[in-house]
Amino acid sequence: xxxxxxxxxxxxxxxxxxxxxxxxxxxxxxxxxxxxxxxxxxxxxxxxxxxxxxxxxxxxxxxxxxxxxxxxxxxxxxxxxxxxxxxxxxxxxxxxxxxxxxxxxxxxxxxxxxxxxxxxxxxxxxxxxxxxxxxxxxxxxxxxxxxxxxxxxxxxxxxxxxxxxxxxxxxxxxxxxxxxxxxxxxxxxxxxxxxxxxxxxxxxxxxxxxxxxxxxxxxxxxxxxxxxxxxxxxxxxxxxxxxxxxxxxxxx
Amino acid sequence: xxxxxxxxxxxxxxxxxxxxxxxxxxxxxxxxxxxxxxxxxxxxxxxxxxxxxxxxxxxxxxxxxxxxxxxxxxxxxxxxxxxxxxxxxxxxxxxxxxxxxxxxxxxxxxxxxxxxxxxxxxxxxxxxxxxxxxxxxxxxxxxxxxxxxxxxxxxxxxxxxxxxxxxxxxxxxxxxxxxxxxxxxxxxxxxxxxxxxxxxxxxxxxxxxxxxxxxxxxxxxxxxxxxxxxxxxxxxxxxxx
Numbered sequence: 342x343x344x345x346x347x348x349x350x351x352x353x354x355x356x357x358x359x360x361x362x363x364x365x366x367x368x369x370x371x372x373x374x375x376x377x378x379x380x381x382x383x384x385x386x387x388x389x390x391x392x393x394x395x396x397x398x399x400x401x402x403x404x405x406x407x408x409x410x411x412x413x414x415x416x417x418x419x420x421x422x423x424x425x426x427x428x429x430x431x432x433x434x435x436x437x438x439x440x441x442x443x444x445x446x447x448x449x450x451x452x453x454x455x456x457x458x459x460x461x462x463x464x465x466x467x468x469x470x471x472x473x474x475x476x477x478x479x480x481x482x483x484x485x486x487x488x489x490x491x492x493x494x495x496x497x498x499x500x501x502x503x504x505x506x507x508x509x510x511x512x513x514x515x516x517x518x519x520x521x522x523x524x525x526x527x528x529x530x531x532x533x534x535x536x537x538x539x540x541x542x543x544x545x546x547x548x549x550x551x552x553x554x555x556x557x558x559x560x561x562x563x564x565x566x567x568x569x570x571x572x573x574x575x576x577x578x579x580x581x582x583x584x585x586x587x588x589x590x591x592x593x
Numbered sequence: 594x595x596x597x598x599x600x601x602x603x604x605x606x607x608x609x610x611x612x613x614x615x616x617x618x619x620x621x622x623x624x625x626x627x628x629x630x631x632x633x634x635x636x637x638x639x640x641x642x643x644x645x646x647x648x649x650x651x652x653x654x655x656x657x658x659x660x661x662x663x664x665x666x667x668x669x670x671x672x673x674x675x676x677x678x679x680x681x682x683x684x685x686x687x688x689x690x691x692x693x694x695x696x697x698x699x700x701x702x703x704x705x706x707x708x709x710x711x712x713x714x715x716x717x718x719x720x721x722x723x724x725x726x727x728x729x730x731x732x733x734x735x736x737x738x739x740x741x742x743x744x745x746x747x748x749x750x751x752x753x754x755x756x757x758x759x760x761x762x763x764x765x766x767x768x769x770x771x772x773x774x775x776x777x778x779x780x781x782x783x784x785x786x787x788x789x790x791x792x793x794x795x796x797x798x799x800x801x802x803x804x805x806x807x808x809x810x811x812x813x814x815x816x817x818x819x820x821x822x823x824x825x826x827x828x829x830x831x832x833x834x
Contacts, residue, residue: 488677491647495671496740498694506693510681590680590722 377557382564385557393546393558397565400543403459403531404573407466411527412520414467415474419516422475423482424504440472445533452538462534462542469530470523474516481515482508513588517581524577528570597743597774599623600644600665604655606636613639613651617800619793623660626767626775626810628785630803630830631795637778640795641746644776645671659744670740674749676733678721684708685717688736707735711765727758731765738769745770747777751784760814763787767811782826786819787812792826796833803829 359379365371366378373381386393418436421428448465455461485508493503535544543562550558600621606613613636621627629637642649644657646666659665678687688708689699708717711731713724721729730750737745750766751759767788779785785792785803788810792803803826806818813819 486677488673488675489679491642491645491673492671492677492690493694494647495645495669495746496691496694497667499696502694502696506690507679510679588681 374554374556377560381557382560386561386564389558389561393543393561393565396541396543396546396562397569399459399541400462400528400531400535400566401569403462403534403542404466404527404569406459407463407530408470408523408527410463411467411470411523412474415471415519415523416478416516418471418475419478419482419512420504420509422479423508424500436472436475444468444530448533448537451534457538457540461537462531462539465534466527466530469526473522473526474519477519477522478512478516481512484515485511510588514581514585517584521574521577521581524573525570527573528566532566595668595743596661597624597772598659598661598663598665598668600657600659600744600774600776602640602644602655602657604653606639606643606649606651606653606655608651614795614797614799619800621774621776622791623774624772625790626770626777626788628777628779628789628792629795630779630782630785630792630826632780632830632833635795635797635833637795638748641748641776641778644744645669645746665744668742669744669746670737670742671746672733672737672748672750674752676721676729678729678732678736680721683718683720684713684724684732684735687721687732688739690736691740704735704739707738708732710769711735711738725758726754727762730754730758730762734762734766734769743773745773745775747775749778749780752779752781759784764811782830783814783823785826786823787814794826794829794833798833801829801833 362379366376377385418432422432444465447468448461451461451464455464482504489507489511490503493507498506531542532544532547535542536548539545543566547559547562550556550562602619602621603617605615605617619629619640629640631637639649639651643651643653644665646669657665659668679690682690685701685704685708688704689701692699705714705717708714711734713728713731713735716724716728716732721732724732733750747766751762754762763784777784777788786805789805790810792805794801794803804822806812806816806822808816808818
């Protein structure tokens with residue numbers, strides 16, 4: 342019931358946005374190569390469906406691969422930082438410094454090193470999401486209530502089991518919110534990577550159509566990308582709601 | 594459970610050079626309940642945490658010894674004011690947490706048995722947030738019993754409960770933990786009067802032995818001698834600086 346209502350609200354917002362878009366196009370008489378109307382874009386989406394799908398799959402695979410790798414890397418960094426004061430001392434300033442370098446600025450370097458294939462895009466995604474995931478999970482791991490740590494100490498837990506049985510479960514909701522941020526940010530990485538240099542993918546197709554003033558294809562690509570991002574966000578949001586319900590005290 | 598030892602704490606403690614207590618000597622007799630009564634900040638929890646081997650933030654110079662000469666580590670169970678139940682585990686999962694933390698296979702049938710002894714048989718697979726405050730503290734008590742240690746340290750475990758639930762928990766804990774060496778930290782004179790074989794007032798002046806009735810705890814809430822002892826303790830608590 343709640344889900345149906347949310348769906349209805351979403352559909353309404355969607356229709357409203359399309360109507361506004363159409364109104365702007367009709368009222369201003371803007372040329373279609375600057376801003377194509379929704380109908381034109383829908384047509385292009387249909388006629389170029391194979392081309393768009395082919396490129397979309399490349400981009401989606403890059404995003405998802407980067408997301409999984411970035412999460413794994415962020416999680417292992419957080420655990421290492423939480424477990425070792427030495428790592429904290431050495432690595433934390435490095436990570437913060439690395440975060441200060443705009444990831445977009447190193448996209449050309451990645452393309453130079455890793456080529457035009459998917460590898461440079463996947464690394465872009467990993468770099469973008471690594472920091473939010475690592476820092477959210479690390480914060481969660483460091484916020485284990487003192488009482489739990491006291492209990493583990495008196496019960497004779499090793500620090501490894503204390504981590505596995507208390508600190509990680511307690512930090513999972515924090516990790517979930519980090520992953521939620523990562524999911525929304527990850528498509529940027531892949532598309533920026535494709536703009537800088539690629540031979541396939543939605544970013545590549547958009548750049549190509551921009552050069553040819555085929556703005557309806559650009560908009561069709563944008564639409565598909567936005568749809569994917571929203572779907573990804575909802576999937577991750579459901580997952581994180583599940584984790585929070587499973588590992589948190591409701592209302593806490 | 595092995596034979597419970599008696600415990601002796603002797604020494605002085607200071608926080609950043611300022612003395613918290615100086616040259617005290619606390620004897621906790623074997624197999625009996627000893628209460629530490631005091632206002633907040635008097636250092637009673639610090640004493641308990643020192644015995645438990647937990648961080649206290651104080652510099653302690655002295656000795657903590659068991660009568661049998663063996664180290665205390667691994668022979669202590671600990672229960673705090675907060676029930677410290679893991680929200681992601683159900684009641685039985687929480688009761689078996691100690692074994693899991695030590696990498697041992699938990700004795701499930703013993704856990705089930707203890708859970709029904711504390712009266713939570715029908716809530717065994719419920720998670721803590723579905724339980725009342727009293728039920729949560731019962732689960733916490735079952736976990737403490739599951740550890741089956743000769744020494745039990747209780748740090749104001751009942752102070753967050755309502756009066757009726759607190760009285761019930763005191764009776765349950767008194768019965769279930771009898772025969773162990775128990776140290777109870779409390780700020781409630783009534784609790785000390787009901788539950789203790791021995792009680793001490795902790796203040797800046799040091800330790801002061803308090804009179805408790807000669808009868809065997811747990812004493813009835815309306816027992817006249819217990820109520821007199823409670824009133825006396827309350828006066829001494831208020832007079833202590």
